Amino acid sequence: MEDFQDVDYHGVNETEKEIRGKVLFYSTSQVATLLGETDSKIRYYTSVFNDTLDIQFSNKQRRYKDEDIKKLKYILELKQEGLTLKQIAEYISEVSLEEGEGIQIKESNPLSIKAIAITLLEEQHTQFLELKKEMKEEQHNQLIEIKEELISTLKENYEGLKDNIIEQIATNIDDIIGNKLNEVVEGQAKIKEHDIELVGLLKEQMEERKADFFQIKLLNEQQNKSFWKKLVELFSK
Known part of the structure; x- marks a missing residue:
């Protein structure tokens, strides 16, 4: 060129x-x-x-x-x-x-009208794409807001549920401890009562042994007296 x-x-x-x-x-x-x-x-x-x-x-x-x-x-x-x-x-x-x-413009020829129509369609398509993009962004933002609200609600419910669970666990622990303490106290009371009964029984047995001892001693004394008495009587004849 x-x-x-x-x-x-x-x-x-x-x-x-x-x-x-x-x-x-x-x-x-x-x-x-x-x-x-x-x-x-x-x-x-x-x-x-x-x-x-x-x-x-x-x-x-x-x-x-x-x-x-x-x-x-x-x-x-x-x-x-x-x-x-x-x-x-x-x-x-x-x-x-x-x-x-x-x-x-030669309006009798459809090509000229077609060129204008194509341009208008392309402009409308461009506007449609822009509108679609805006709607997509808006929907995306709305989804983000919904997600954040849902997470916030779940957190609040979780905190409330967690507090209830902790409170229930604490109550159950208190009940268990209280029951165990009662069992221990009752057990100690039963042991003490048993010990008292045992001591009483031993005391009774000791008293019985003591009485038996005195009876045996008395019987021996009586037998000794009778023996010496008979012996004296024998030598006195």
Whole structure:
């Protein structure tokens, strides 16, 4: 591809973006100033839509006419509306951009309507995706809130249940200890009572042994007296 260069054909008022006087051709920089775009963007769109614009060259320099600028401006407006380069190419192939006719859509051809419909559908799809994303984020946030509330409720119930369990366990322990103490006291009382009975029984047995001893002693004394008495009587004869 040949290397083309752009040169200014006429001065441009930078403030009002108007070219002074009547000129036949404009340079790339002048067109960029008029349309409020960069030189590189003008060159890019000129190259992409070269078949539609059909820009003339003089000494390897682009020369834009008024109608070329109108076409390029319309293409840039379509881009700003959200159409892709492919959609713009399909769309402008179905509209009249010729000089004197203005920009007219051939409504009898469904392709032009299709291009608009595709753009609207894509915009609606984009809006739908954004709305879906927002709804998903909102649902996610709601789920997080529900989860946090559930966890908080479970914690509260757990603390209450834990306190009840601890209280019940403490009560059961107190009851068990009390019952064991009562059993011990009763056992000690029974042991003490048994000891008392045993001591009493031993005392009774000792008293009985003592009585038996005195009876035996008395009987022996009586027998001794009788023996000595008989012996004295025997020697006295």
